Amino acid sequence: MDEFEIIRQFFARESSNDSVITGVGDDGAVTRPAGGRDLITVIDTLVAGIHFPPSLDAADAGYRAVAVNVSDIAAMGGRPTWMTLALTLREADPDWLRCFARGFFAAADEYGVTLTGGDTTRGRELVITVQMNGEVVPGAVMMRSGARAGDRIYVTGTPGDAAAGLSIMQGSAESNDDNDYLLRRFVRPSARVAIGRAVATVASAAIDLSDGLFTDIEKLLSASTVAGSIELKHLPLSPQISRVMAWEEAARFALGGGDDYELCFTTAATDDAIQATVAGHDVAVTHIGEVSDGQGLNCTLEGKPYTYQNDGYRHFN
């Protein structure tokens, strides 16, 4: 099976997206940006054995490769539109490709993003790179650099679940409702597009949680040249993670675990205004900390200073 056959058999689909002038199969894709919108461009690579266990189901790998890119667009307040896929494969295994494409297009359909092209190559390991475009109204984009002293720090959903799920996948935990829920939060993360667009109207800065809440908040604060603190007792933990482990362990997953793809944002708006903004969305947002002058991120535990040893993931370290 050569690369043309792979594209034809697994990745060429009829598109009903009017903004796609030329899709899969030419030298490049041609798309028509909406007038008066800025273009968001993100690119994320997943390497088997580094970003996910080699045992991960191909459909989940496909889903995840799309969702993590959608999450980056959500973190800027955008709406995903088109994407390309660069797939480096060890071999052209039709069963694997069929499963991968099923998960890939499940996410594409869920988030309303159209595959417009790509490149398929051979290599010694599986490398999945998805590049995605989104659109945003100029001025509505959320950057990492807009946080100001006095702003409050919010997070969506319940961070820590995905990392707990990964540890369950890598261990030998039994299958039960709680474990299965957490595992699913790792393999099928939810990109927060709708809530990202909603809070873009009131947020001063935002980032999505890929490397761990602590590390990602540090990045946001650093980009904004401000300091911050978070109160660990305010971390929103899921009922599932709270049932399967002690609070201390759950909090550690929430702070350092990564792979949540929740959004963290800062805002000068009141909590009432924030809750009104996100009313009707299917995920809660929780006030977890404050922005101040200075630099660095501190933690408190019930108001008292708490020294957190960050082990957030960084490549090459």
Next chain:
Amino acid sequence: MDEFEIIRQFFARESSNDSVITGVGDDGAVTRPAGGRDLITVIDTLVAGIHFPPSLDAADAGYRAVAVNVSDIAAMGGRPTWMTLALTLREADPDWLRCFARGFFAAADEYGVTLTGGDTTRGRELVITVQMNGEVVPGAVMMRSGARAGDRIYVTGTPGDAAAGLSIMQGSAESNDDNDYLLRRFVRPSARVAIGRAVATVASAAIDLSDGLFTDIEKLLSASTVAGSIELKHLPLSPQISRVMAWEEAARFALGGGDDYELCFTTAATDDAIQATVAGHDVAVTHIGEVSDGQGLNCTLEGKPYTYQNDGYRHFN
């Protein structure tokens, strides 16, 4: 050296490009498409040991990764604008990264394309994926599918040189002017942006030559559901390739070698009109064949049927 340090030290540059609203360093890039233009999106992966010899100089690998993407945009008649880089590295070697970035930005500057973001990951082998955007006036885009019976087939430059250069690199040929010229055509291919935009006004279809002239013309004809023939004696061979090998071998490199990144296009215009269109450009265009009804590509040698055994490169075969 972690991924943030790699970005900061080697890939973050001040941009003077007004269309870049947010560049390297946020969740994604934000750019502002020109009004009334369509967006071209291409993505191309180079795997060390598959797409280039592992011994290739890092600066040449960087240059090449940009140029091959620019070539895809040129083949659609577009102008390159922005790009992202997904780099999977075995290790963070500062010397390698410094050289890579030098070649990468040499090409970026030459073709006027701005790096706006990327992703750096660790893996077992070097995988370089560049994703690039370009812009084109709606209606001016050259697709592969527009060739019609009666059109003539043209090619820019002198195909075969790059493949001859690769064979020189892999062999033990001496360094001399001709060999060095051919080798350079492989390591530093020229993307034909200006001539692509010029011929877009008169071409019915176009493709860039990455897999070999014969294979790539076959793709264009297949996408256009037409047949074609090329006259081997009309293949434009460079003085350099003609001096270092016999005509038969040079013609074989030209037909099957690949990596030329020349443009092949079809047109209903007269040769006089074509030559007037490309006058003043630094590369010649040569009429090498004809489009007809039917399917498939045939060769002639001085007008007589010639059976060419195509061995154009296809991944996974």
